[in-house]
Amino acid sequence: MKKHNFNAGPSILPREVIEKTAQAVLDFNGSGLSVLEISHRSKDFEVVMNETVALFKELLNIPEGYSVLFLGGGASMQFCMIPFNLFEKKAAFLNTGVWANKAMKEAKGFGEVVEVASSKDANYTFIPKDYVIPTDADYFHITTNNTIYGTEILTDIDSPVPLIADMSSDIFSRPMDVSKYGLIYGGAQKNLAPAGLTFVIVKDELLGKVSRYIPTMLNYKTHIADGSMFNTPPVLPIYSALETLRLLKANGGLAEMEKRNIAKAELLYNAIDNSKIFVGTAAKEDRSRMNICFVMKPEYKELEADFQKFASERGMVGIKGHRSVGGFRASTYNALPIESVQALVDCMQEFEKLKA
Numbered sequence: 001m002k003k004h005n006f007n008a009g010p011s012i013l014p015r016e017v018i019e020k021t022a023q024a025v026l027d028f029n030g031s032g033l034s035v036l037e038i039s040h041r042s043k044d045f046e047v048v049m050n051e052t053v054a055l056f057k058e059l060l061n062i063p064e065g066y067s068v069l070f071l072g073g074g075a076s077m078q079f080c081m082i083p084f085n086l087f088e089k090k091a092a093f094l095n096t097g098v099w100a101n102k103a104m105k106e107a108k109g110f111g112e113v114v115e116v117a118s119s120k121d122a123n124y125t126f127i128p129k130d131y132v133i134p135t136d137a138d139y140f141h142i143t144t145n146n147t148i149y150g151t152e153i154l155t156d157i158d159s160p161v162p163l164i165a166d167m168s169s170d171i172f173s174r175p176m177d178v179s180k181y182g183l184i185y186g187g188a189q190k191n192l193a194p195a196g197l198t199f200v201i202v203k204d205e206l207l208g209k210v211s212r213y214i215p216t217m218l219n220y221k222t223h224i225a226d227g228s229m230f231n232t233p234p235v236l237p238i239y240s241a242l243e244t245l246r247l248l249k250a251n252g253g254l255a256e257m258e259k260r261n262i263a264k265a266e267l268l269y270n271a272i273d274n275s276k277i278f279v280g281t282a283a284k285e286d287r288s289r290m291n292i293c294f295v296m297k298p299e300y301k302e303l304e305a306d307f308q309k310f311a312s313e314r315g316m317v318g319i320k321g322h323r324s325v326g327g328f329r330a331s332t333y334n335a336l337p338i339e340s341v342q343a344l345v346d347c348m349q350e351f352e353k354l355k356a
């Protein structure tokens, strides 16, 4: 049976990327060696690193004055690495869910943290909009896509202080204006590569200003100076990321990706909105294009387990909602074809005909 992979992360990668990665594991560039057994400092890998950085810059249209870093530790490591490098006395946060809270928790160890707004009381079903960013904060932190709740900030917002964004689950999903951000980071395992790779895009002029000692491995300057080769970088996920980026470029770049992501999201949200038994959980104006969350209406609640089974018997994988939202979550990352979304919609409609 054909599987439709809606996993939230690690998640679907283009088949072509998986095949190219498998090929490089067996024989990298016709060298007779596996990409798993070469030096990260070899000429061959240097080419991979350089092209990956170049494609990051090209596809995201990153202006001069920014560095692109490939690190370990996951997005979660950035929750402390960012304050180590940028927090002097105060940082501001928009509280849009679990990941924003984890970032805030780490920052609290460094000084005053201001929560400018929160949608916690509504179980993070919307993105707060009326808030004031303190102009004396060292930075303002947002989570652009809230993977668990299915809300997303789809515009590049203005901030009077450096804007820091966790883009773990929506990087490369739309064209964006990097110049509005001071730092963008994320784990690569949602929309880019297998787990193990963390990307950081940082505006160089923000660094070197804090008064504390920064541990060498946690200092962005260390990694900038050595082109992400201060220590051994995650070689294999970087190789896969390169293949993903090559494919993105060949397929029309981020404008085309955005078009496809909008079409996929509309297809599924329309089905949810026109359903008698399903209902979306996120506020319509803040709906994510990457993680689409829905539940059974109260009068059909007892059918949830049935639908879970019904869908998995038809090849749907990974649609169980996060435990803090319940119901269902379909992650519709770049690599997910619209045919899979259509298959899920068909499955929902078939179920509704049978049960409602």
Ligand SMILES: *Cc1c(COP(=O)(O)O)cnc(C)c1O
Pocket (backbone or CB within 6 Å): 009, 073, 074, 075, 076, 077, 099, 143, 145, 146, 147, 166, 167, 168, 169, 186, 187, 188, 190
């Ligand atoms: C998955 C996720 C994280 C955590 O990433 P790790 O790489 O596992 O640390 C952080 N933020 C967001 C928005 C995520 O989706």
